[in-house]
Structures are given as structure tokens and as C-alpha cells.
Amino acid sequence: MSGELLGALEDYRARARSWLEQHAAPFGGEARRNLDEAQDLELGRRWMALKYEHGYSGISLPKHLGGVGLSQLHQAIFHQEEMAFNVPTIYFSISLGQPIPIMMHYAPEEVSKKFIIPALRGEQIWAQLFSEPAAGSDLAGVRTKAVRHGDDWILSGQKLWTSWAHHADYGVIVARHDPSVPKHKGLTYFWLDMRAPGVKVRPVRLADGTRDVNEVFLDNVRIPDSQRLGKVGDGFAVAMHTMVIERYSAGADETGYGPLLDQFIALARGARLAGQSSLTDGRVRESIADAYRLQQALVTMRSKAFLALANGDEPGAEGSIHKLVSARARQELSELALDLEGPVAHYDANAKPKENWVASWLAAPTGRIAGGTDEILLNIIAEKILGLPQDHRPDKGVPFDLT
Amino acid sequence: MSILYTDEQKQIGESARRFFSDNYSGVVLKDLLEVPGRYDQGFWPACRDMGWTALAIPPDYGGLGLGLIEFAIVAEEAGRAVAGAPFLLTSYAAAQAILLAGEQSLCAEILPLLASGAKIGTLAFAEGTDPVPLQLTVTLAGERISGVKHAVLGGAHADIAVTLASRDGAPALVLVDLTDQAVRRDVLNTYDNSRGFANITFDHAPVRLLTTEDAIGIAWNVLNRVAVGLAAEQVGGADACMEMARDYATTRYAFGQPIGKFQAIKHRIAEMYVANQIAKANCLEAAIGFTHGSPRADPLAAAARISAIRAYDFATREGIQTFGGIGATWESDMHLHLRRARSSAAVLGSRFLWEDRLVAALEAQA
Numbered sequence: 199m200s201g202e203l204l205g206a207l208e209d210y211r212a213r214a215r216s217w218l219e220q221h222a223a224p225f226g227g228e229a230r231r232n233l234d235e236a237q238d239l240e241l242g243r244r245w246m247a248l249k250y251e252h253g254y255s256g257i258s259l260p261k262h263l264g265g266v267g268l269s270q271l272h273q274a275i276f277h278q279e280e281m282a283f284n285v286p287t288i289y290f291s292i293s294l295g296q297p298i299p300i301m302m303h304y305a306p307e308e309v310s311k312k313f314i315i316p317a318l319r320g321e322q323i324w325a326q327l328f329s330e331p332a333a334g335s336d337l338a339g340v341r342t343k344a345v346r347h348g349d350d351w352i353l354s355g356q357k358l359w360t361s362w363a364h365h366a367d368y369g370v371i372v373a374r375h376d377p378s379v380p381k382h383k384g385l386t387y388f389w390l391d392m393r394a395p396g397v398k399v400r401p402v403r404l405a406d407g408t409r410d411v412n413e414v415f416l417d418n419v420r421i422p423d424s425q426r427l428g429k430v431g432d433g434f435a436v437a438m439h440t441m442v443i444e445r446y447s448a449g450a451d452e453t454g455y456g457p458l459l460d461q462f463i464a465l466a467r468g469a470r471l472a473g474q475s476s477l478t479d480g481r482v483r484e485s486i487a488d489a490y491r492l493q494q495a496l497v498t499m500r501s502k503a504f505l506a507l508a509n510g511d512e513p514g515a516e517g518s519i520h521k522l523v524s525a526r527a528r529q530e531l532s533e534l535a536l537d538l539e540g541p542v543a544h545y546d547a548n549a550k551p552k553e554n555w556v557a558s559w560l561a562a563p564t565g566r567i568a569g570g571t572d573e574i575l576l577n578i579i580a581e582k583i584l585g586l587p588q589d590h591r592p593d594k595g596v597p598f599d600l601t
Numbered sequence: 602m603s604i605l606y607t608d609e610q611k612q613i614g615e616s617a618r619r620f621f622s623d624n625y626s627g628v629v630l631k632d633l634l635e636v637p638g639r640y641d642q643g644f645w646p647a648c649r650d651m652g653w654t655a656l657a658i659p660p661d662y663g664g665l666g667l668g669l670i671e672f673a674i675v676a677e678e679a680g681r682a683v684a685g686a687p688f689l690l691t692s693y694a695a696a697q698a699i700l701l702a703g704e705q706s707l708c709a710e711i712l713p714l715l716a717s718g719a720k721i722g723t724l725a726f727a728e729g730t731d732p733v734p735l736q737l738t739v740t741l742a743g744e745r746i747s748g749v750k751h752a753v754l755g756g757a758h759a760d761i762a763v764t765l766a767s768r769d770g771a772p773a774l775v776l777v778d779l780t781d782q783a784v785r786r787d788v789l790n791t792y793d794n795s796r797g798f799a800n801i802t803f804d805h806a807p808v809r810l811l812t813t814e815d816a817i818g819i820a821w822n823v824l825n826r827v828a829v830g831l832a833a834e835q836v837g838g839a840d841a842c843m844e845m846a847r848d849y850a851t852t853r854y855a856f857g858q859p860i861g862k863f864q865a866i867k868h869r870i871a872e873m874y875v876a877n878q879i880a881k882a883n884c885l886e887a888a889i890g891f892t893h894g895s896p897r898a899d900p901l902a903a904a905a906r907i908s909a910i911r912a913y914d915f916a917t918r919e920g921i922q923t924f925g926g927i928g929a930t931w932e933s934d935m936h937l938h939l940r941r942a943r944s945s946a947a948v949l950g951s952r953f954l955w956e957d958r959l960v961a962a963l964e965a966q967a
Contacts, residue, residue, distance in 0.1 A: 463963060477964070480953060487956035490963065491904035495882035498604065502882070505605050519875050573864070579874055580867040584847050587862045 207271060214254070214276045221248060222283035230286060232548070235409075239365060242286030246320025256294070256318040263302060264315040270504040278497075281451065282458070284553050292361050293317055296440050297324035297370045301389065304427035304436060313368065325366035325392060327357040327414055328437065334359075335574045337372070338381040338434055339598075342416060344373035344388070351375075351388065351426070353396075353419040359568065363399045363412040366392045370440070372433045377599040384598055385433030388425050395419070406560035407547055444569055445517030452496040452520075454528030454565055456551055456558040459489050462535055465555070469538035476538050485534050492527045496520050518575040525565040526572065532559035604885065606674070613656075614674045620651060621682035627934035630685050633795040634940070638757050638788040640795050641685025648689050649718035651675075658696050662712035669826055669888040673833035677884075680834030681841045683937045685795040688721045690834065691755035694827045695722025698763040702774045702811035702819045711761070711776065723759035724827070725750040725777075725801055726820055732950035733820045737767035741775060745783075745805040754948055756799030757788045763811065765820055772816040775808035783807065793944035825902035828949055829887045832909035835945050836880045838938050839909070842916035843873040845935070846923040866923060873916045880908035896966070903959035910952045913942035 223229065225245040230238055249255040258273040259265020266272075280287070298317050301310040301324075316322040333339035342355025353373055363369070369392050376384035392399070396419035401409040428436040453459065463486060469476040476482045500520065535555035536543045543556050551558040566572050580586040593601040606614070624643060633639050648654050657672045658664025672693055679689055696715045699708055714720040728734040728751055739748030746766045753762065762777050777784070783806035789798040812819065847870050850861030860866050883905040890898030917939040921928035928935045946952065 460967065463960075463967060477960075480957070483960040484953070484956050486963070487903070487907055487959045490900065490959060491883055491908045492879060494886060494901065494904055495879040495908065498882040498886045499878065502604050509605070519878060523875060523879065573868070576868040576871040577864070579871040580861075584870060584874060586847060586851060586867045586870060587859050589864065590858065590862060 207275060210268075210272055211275045211279060214279045217252060217254065218279055218283055221252075222280070222285055226283040226285040227553070230284070230550075238286050239289050242289050243320040245285050245287070246290060246318070250315075250319045255320075256314070259298075259302070259314065259318070263307075263311060264318060269508055271501060271508070274500060274504060277451075281552070284550065288550075289323060289362055289365060290317075290320055292326055293322075293324040293366075296326050296444050297368070297389070299443050300370055300427065300436065300440050303439070304387070305389065309424075322367040323362060323365050325360050325363045325369040325414075326440065327360050327363070327369045327371035327390075328440075329359045330356060331358050335571055337437060338385065340372055340374055340385065342371070342373040343377075344375040344386055346375065346423075347420075349423050350420050351386075351423060353388070353390070353416045353421065355416050357414040357416070358411075359402070360399075360412045360414050361410055361568075363392065363414050364401055364409075366399075368392055369414075370427065372437045374598065375430060375433075378597050380595050381593065381598045381601070382434045383431055385437070386430050387427045387433040387436040388421055389427060390419065390421050390425060394421070404561075404564060406551075406557065406564070408561070441570065442517060445521055450496075450500060450517075450520050450524075452493040452500075452524055453552075454521075454524035454526075454562075456528035456532055456562070457535075457553060457555060459486070459493060459531075461553075462486065462489065462531060465535055466538060469540075471538070482534070482538070485531065489527055489531050492523055496524055518570065518578045521569060522572055522575040522579075525562070528558065528565060529562035532562050535559070604889065610671060610674055613671055614678060616651070617653070617675045617678035618681070620647060621678050621684070625682040625684070627683075627937055630683055630795065630934075630937055631931065633685050634792075634937075635794070637790040637794050638797065640688075640758060640797055644684055644686040645688055645718060645721070653689055654692060654718035655716040657693055658712050658716040659700075662708055663716035664696075664712065668892050669829060670885070670892055672830055673884055673888050676830045676833040677837035677840075680837030680941075683838060683841075683934075683941050684834075686758075687755045687796050688723075688759070690827065690830050691723035691759060692718070692721055693830055694724045694823060695759075695761065695763050697826050698724060698774065698819070698823045699776065699811065701822060702763075702816070703776070707776070707809060707811070720760040721755065721758060723753060723755040723762045724823065725753045725756065725762040725764040726824070727751055727753070730950070732824060732954070733765065733817060735817075737765055737772055739764065739766045739803065741766035741768040741773050741808070741810075744807055744810070746775060746777065746803045746808050747805055748803055750801045750803075752789065752798045752948070753801050755797045756786060756801050757797035759797075762801070763823075764808075765816060766808075768813065771813060772820075773813040774811040774816045774819060776811055777803065777806055777808045781806050791944065793940040796944050796948075798944075821899075824949060825887075825899055826891055828902050828906040828955070829884055829891070831945055831949060832880060832884045832887075832905040835909035835913040835942065836877055836884060838941055838945075839873070839877045839880065839913040839916035842913075842920035842935065842938050843870060843877060846870050846873065846916075846920040849924055860923075869919050869923065873912075873919060876908070876912040876915050880905065880912040883908045900959050900962040900966075903955045903962065906949070906955045907952055907959065910942075910946045913938070913945065917942045 253266045256265035257268050258270045261267035330340050345352045370389050372385050372387050374384050375386045396417040398415040400413045402411050403409050466477045466482050467475055471479050532555050545556045549557045551561045653675050655664040656667045660666040692715050715722050726733050762779055764777055766773055783804050785802040786799045791798050850866050851859050853860050887901035887905040890901045921935045
């Protein structure tokens, strides 16, 4: 990166920060306390609209599609700065993170154009319908059926762990159009209207008390073939593309979506251990040092990946490292925060994982599972980067309906 | 300054890797382990021929005017090869200390000798296990120092050293000629003998004063940079171990399949890769930090050192485990790395000290 570009990026950071300082307070932190989810979402929609008006939504999307036309580095810088204000953007993270970029890649431009701006303004939300009760890590094992009827497809089945489906207007989905071929080959990818007849959404309450994820039931949902993304039979490849985008998303958070390290240091300073501030304890300092070095490395690796992207290289499996490292580190740091706070750790059922250690700790197990478990990520690193042999897979090459 | 290497930087790395793979083998290196005070005789002339001694020294003083980023690229390759002499790092360290603390005339006199490799330099700061002692026992009176410096890296062979001495209780950085008759070296027999550790005793040894102003601050500034250079060596070594383990796991069969098919093995190798990538990223960011004078350079250097220690320990420990019995033999190269991982972790102060320093830097910023 030339000194000039570095300088330009730092200028951008300064501008973004000052804009956030001027505008974010009514939308973040204290302003969100005691809001229920509907109110919080509404606040989020207003925040997204304001960002859009000022050129801070869709920062890295091309101008002709309604974006700002800057790089992913700019997007990442804005996101880093925005994090400190704890604004309600979580409802839009999946929507803008994966389905919208996928629509950009695979839908005809006149179609994707219709959806991008409403999504950037927070008016519409997109969901990603991938996992099922019998297909999680083994995504190619999905059982939701897509049956061709003339120019239409009829979708039937059940999806699970679908984040924000209860707010979603649209979704992208992988379904099985042909069970007579091996599992990876019989899949096709579509987008659909979440309000179409036959779509039923039921929240699943997670261990941390949240209801962000859902079961989605599809009962003979009819969609036109024009809503297919990619070729018939290419569903798995498009799904993998979605996962790569997810693991490289500009929104990726080096804290693993937990509180900032500064917040931990402040907590450790105030906590007492053997009559002294716990910040003087070597074990606590070791944990802080570890969190710092890991977070810094992830920031560096992500910037490097974006630069490589800007140079025209395709993103690779290295993005898997980000989630693997950040999710584990966040779980450990959250545990330690609770240990330092003692049994009366600040508990607030409505608190968000980014601002509260109890919430972060309770949600941490999900972080290590959602979007690819630690074990799947290690497999990806071992196989795709290091060329180690694939696990033994007894269903390989066997028609899906015979497994 | 790029976070992605430029073509020139890539070329430096590639030519270094080629040199080491053409000229190095574990067989030679193992011989060096058994006798204290020996080092690889081919190493230093090669460093001079390749221009590595001149890399990070300004053109005004006979150098190439590159910096820590390029130095770290070469260090990584030296580490990958478990290079049989520490002089590249120690001479870099001495040159940085002289650059930061010395007057221009002294720089003009000494730095060209380090740039050409005519002289081998090192740092002699440590007393006991303290890399920068607060209570110095080596004293400076007039233009002469007396006392003992411990476990000086490359101390068995270096020609000159930058050292810390106390003048009436105030720390000073001085340059000392180690070949002077008032200097005695006691070469230490260690588990990693090609590092040339020696205790050095000064008995009214003549010195040139570098500075009395902020000597401790400059000493740490130098050590921070050296920590990044050493971390790059460690990362290179850790990568070599990971690659050896990976290659073995893809060819060694047990229970009817390559052992790399078992997740117990493949996940461990993937974890090595992850740890190495983390350390590599920390090294790069720290090197960029020093190049740009970033206020975060100090905690980033500590991060690089801690990550590199952890990565090399993990890669050697679990690398040997991947090989099984054959990895624990003298014949295997793994113990060269095992030894180097430990000696690198122990020199410059332990991980615990650097963790403390890192957090102290964060506290100071808060």
C-alpha cells in the first residue's frame, strides 16, 4: 500500500469517526436501553437510512447499483469505527453480508438493482436459508425439495437456525432438485419472498434467551424459475461462494462479536484480586496480551485479504482463520470477565453481547458453531490450504437417496 | 509501505530461501550442537555476499537503506533453515543501537563495518535473566567499563558490542571492542550451541560513549526491533516444522490410510498453520509500525514476540508428536527446531516479561 493510499484511508477514518460522533449517539448505547426488539429494529432502520443518506451504507458496493463505490478497506474502517457506538446494525448484518452480494453476483442486474437500495436503507431485510435439522456442518445434505413445475419450482421442507427470518422480507435458499445424484450435485440455489404463501417462520429460543434464529417451514412454496441463482445443479458452489463472502465480510469483527478489549481492561482494572487491582495479576495480563495479539493479527490479515482482493486475487480459505480464532478468543475472554466480576456479574437479559460480558459469554458457544464450526473450519484450512487428505466420507459419490 | 510485499521484497525472500535450501542441511547443523563455541563457517560470508548485512543500514553509512520489513523477510528464511549462527540478528541489533544512540561521526566510522560484515556486532545488555537490568552492575568510570554481562547472544564470536553500563548510578549506552585484552569471554555450553552464547567479563575495558540520555528507553527501543527480527526467525522455523509435519502426515500410512486423514492429526497441523499466520501478521504489522514510527509499534512488537514464541513452541512440540518415534531421534531435524524454539523463547526476556510490557503499553495508551 502506498503512503498516499494509507494517508487517504486514515483521512477516511477520521471523517467517518467525526460523522459518527455527530450522528450516532441517538441511535446507540444508552439510546437502546430498555427498547424491545421491535423498537430496536425500528431505530436500526432509521440509522441505516441516515447512513445511506450520508454515503455510509453500501460503502464498497458499486455506484451503479446504489452503493458508494469505495473499497472493502473503507467499508472495514467504517465498521471498525461504528463498532464503538453500539448501534443496532445486527438485524442487517446477514442481509447485507451475504444475500445482497450473492444477488449482485448471480441475479440479472435489473433484478438486483430493485433490491439493493431498500436493503442498504434498512427498509428490507434478507435472510439466508441454509441449515436444516439434518444438515448443518454437512450442508450438502439438505433435504428441502425443489420440484420443477413448468416455469416454476415448488419448494417444500424445513430450514433451521435462520437468523432474523422473523423480520425478513426476502431470502436466499439452497434446495435439492435431484435426490438421485450424489449429494453435492443435486442442489440448486434460489431467492424467494419470505411472505409468499406456504412460508412459515417460528423462532427458536437459544440458550442465551434470544430469539434471533428461526425454523422456517416451506409448504409447497411456488417460485418462478427466474428466481434461480446460478445453474440448476450449481447450488452447492453458490452456497460455498456465499460462505467465502461471509468469512471475508467487511463486517467481520476481530473481537468475535464480543465487547472491545478496552472494556475488558477497564473491568480488570476495577476488579479486586488478592487485595489488589486484578490488572496487576500476571494471569490476567497474559489473557489481555493474548487477546490483543490475536485481534491485531486478525485486523492485519483482513486488511491483507482486502488488498489482495483489490489486486484482483480471489479470496481463499484463509478467511476461515478469522472466525476460528475470534470466536474462541471471545469465549475465553468472556469467561474470564465473569470470573473477575464475581457471581453478581452485571446481568441484563436485554443486554447485547457487544456491550455486556454475560451476554457475550452466553452467546459465545453459538459463535463457535454458526457459519461453520471450529472443526469444519480446521478441515477447510487443512484440506484447502495445506493439501491434507479429506476425511473418510462413506457417502461420497453415492446417490443422495441411497445414503 | 505495503502490507502486501512489493516485488522487490518478494525477491529478497525468494533469493534468501533459495540460498538456504541450496546450502543448508540438518547434518551440518547437528554437528554444531555438540561442541560449544562453533558456528556455521559458511553463514557469515554468505550474509555478506547476499547483502543481508547491509539491508537495514542507511546508504550514507554503506547500507542498502531498507528497513525492518526487509530484514524480517530474510530473518524468516534464516529461521526456516535453523541457521547455524546468530550474527545476522545480532549485527542488526548493534547497528540499530548505534543508529539510535550514536553521534553521526561514530555512525560514519562504525556502521560501514557492520554493513559490509567486516565486523560482527551484538548487544550485551542482559545481566542475569534480565534483558534490560534496572540495577546495572556493570559500571562505567571514565572511558572504561567493568563487570559481567550474561548469556550474550553471539558473544562467543562478535567483534564489537553495544552494552549498558552505569555511571554513578545513571545508565549509559557504550560501544565496546570485544577483541580488547581487557575483555574475557566464557563460552557457554547450552542446548543450542550454534547461538554462541557467552558470558563477557570487562575489566576496565575501553569503550566509546554512545549516550547517557534515555539509555534505557533506547535500549528497549532496540530490543523491540530485535524482538520483531527474532520473531520472524521463529515464524520461519515454525513454518518449517508445520510443513515437515504436513508432508509426513500425507505420506505416512497407518490403519490403512494416510495419518493426515485423521482429524486428530490434520486439525493439529491446521492449528500450527493458524498460530504461524497469527505470528506472521503480528511481525509484519510491527515491522510496518517501526518503519512508520507508529505509536502502536511497541505493543505490536511484544505481540509479535509472544505470538512467535507460542507458534514455534506449538509447532515443535506437536510436530515431533506427528512424526512419532522417528521425530524424537537425533537424526530427525525436529530437535534442531525444538532447541532453537526454546533458546529463542529464553533470550531477550521470557514471554511473561513481554506480556507485561504489552499490557503496560496498552495501559499507557488508555
